[in-house]
Amino acid sequence: MQFDTGSPIWGQLVAEFSRRIVTGAWPTGSRIPGVRDLAGELGVNPNTVQRALAELERQGVCRSERTAGRFVTADTDRVDALRAELARDAVDGFVRRARGLGMTSTQAQRLIEERWHDHHTDPAAGA
Amino acid sequence: MTTTPTLRQERDPAMTDDAALVSVRGLTVRYGRRTALDGLDLDLPAGQIVGLLGENGCGKSTLLKTLAGLYADHDGEVRIAGHRLGPQSKAVVSYLPDRSALPERARVRYCLDLFDDFFPDFDRARAEALLSHFRLDPAMRLKEMSKGMQEKAHISLAMSRRAQVYLLDEPISGVDPAARASILDGILHMLDADSLLVVATHLVHDLETSLDSVVMMRHGRVLLTGDVDDLRAEHGASLEQIFREVYGS
Numbered sequence: 192m193q194f195d196t197g198s199p200i201w202g203q204l205v206a207e208f209s210r211r212i213v214t215g216a217w218p219t220g221s222r223i224p225g226v227r228d229l230a231g232e233l234g235v236n237p238n239t240v241q242r243a244l245a246e247l248e249r250q251g252v253c254r255s256e257r258t259a260g261r262f263v264t265a266d267t268d269r270v271d272a273l274r275a276e277l278a279r280d281a282v283d284g285f286v287r288r289a290r291g292l293g294m295t296s297t298q299a300q301r302l303i304e305e306r307w308h309d310h311h312t313d314p315a316a317g318a
Numbered sequence: 319m320t321t322t323p324t325l326r327q328e329r330d331p332a333m334t335d336d337a338a339l340v341s342v343r344g345l346t347v348r349y350g351r352r353t354a355l356d357g358l359d360l361d362l363p364a365g366q367i368v369g370l371l372g373e374n375g376c377g378k379s380t381l382l383k384t385l386a387g388l389y390a391d392h393d394g395e396v397r398i399a400g401h402r403l404g405p406q407s408k409a410v411v412s413y414l415p416d417r418s419a420l421p422e423r424a425r426v427r428y429c430l431d432l433f434d435d436f437f438p439d440f441d442r443a444r445a446e447a448l449l450s451h452f453r454l455d456p457a458m459r460l461k462e463m464s465k466g467m468q469e470k471a472h473i474s475l476a477m478s479r480r481a482q483v484y485l486l487d488e489p490i491s492g493v494d495p496a497a498r499a500s501i502l503d504g505i506l507h508m509l510d511a512d513s514l515l516v517v518a519t520h521l522v523h524d525l526e527t528s529l530d531s532v533v534m535m536r537h538g539r540v541l542l543t544g545d546v547d548d549l550r551a552e553h554g555a556s557l558e559q560i561f562r563e564v565y566g567s
Contacts, residue, residue, distance in 0.1 A: 196523075196558070200550075227511075230506060235527040236529060238530050
């Protein structure tokens with residue numbers, strides 16, 4: 192994973208871990224890898240990973256069990272809400288830029304419809 | 319005779335911070351007429367990876383050497399895990415100098431024996447695990463190794479003491495980027511969660527995502543210190559950019 196070193200790393204980790212949860216890379220109710228392992232995998236400071244996971248806990252997306260470790264919430268509604276939140280953020284970004292380019296809502300919607308099935312934008316086809 | 323409480327027992331700002339693993343007050347070191355450290359104050363907590371940054375000659379190496387207990391000749395107050403500088407502080411500090419102190423002709427295996435003899439806290443199994451992580455053969459002589467391999471051998475030894483404080487002086491300079499990443503990875507894996515690692519470096523970029531906090535030095539004093547993510551948020555810039563801003567002026 193590439194980080195933008197010009198903004199706090201922990202916030203970028205919150206985004207990355209959220210993505211893993213909503214895409215099912217970390218399935219609902221499953222155990223999250225240990226802080227050290229994640230730090231090693233991502234090449235970041237363990238305390239930064241800890242800070243990101245604590246934020247996800249605060250948001251109710253994951254929970255700690257004293258001895259067993261940390262788990263993704265088993266509440267599928269919460270994960271759905273997180274997915275909706277991330278999607279809304281992505282759409283907001285798109286709308287802002289499309290407006291900036293002078294597009295109308297109809298034009299933007301037609302463009303989304305056009306691009307939706309394009310193989311370049313299909314994550315299953317690989318980036 | 320009764321003792322009267324003195325002002326010193328009250329909270330004295332000149333007193334070192336007991337909560338910090340390393341605490342320094344008014345540290346001054348002179349080389350002849352040159353002042354290498356000029357009344358430096360610093361508190362470093364346990365469980366952190368700290369980048370010690372600054373230009374050549376700003377006092378980074380002198381600070382590390384002093385913390386390692388190698389300069390008896392200094393003014394000021396230093397506490398490491400509550401100990402004044404001396405045998406007790408040395409026992410909890412693992413120091414990797416910027417120049418090798420090991421015999422060039424020695425095989426790595428012999429260096430393992432040396433560390434075993436010298437340091438009661440040396441964990442030989444951990445050193446062997448690190449060496450194998452770095453794909454180094456203990457039968458090799460240091461002088462037969464590339465610079466990157468030598469650096470990895472030194473890191474394997476220094477990080478395998480079960481110390482509380484690790485002081486690494488320029489551990490990745492003069493090493494290619496791939497070896498740097500591998501060395502940092504090895505360090506991050508071996509570090510206990512409650513120990514303190516201080517890395518002096520001018521390679522800010524390579525350490526961007528590994529550090530908890532930075533101490534930027536100039537002319538023997540601390541210029542700027544803080545949590546790296548807080549500094550990024552505050553300046554809207556990377557550590558490397560902040561470094562350039564601070565030293566560019």
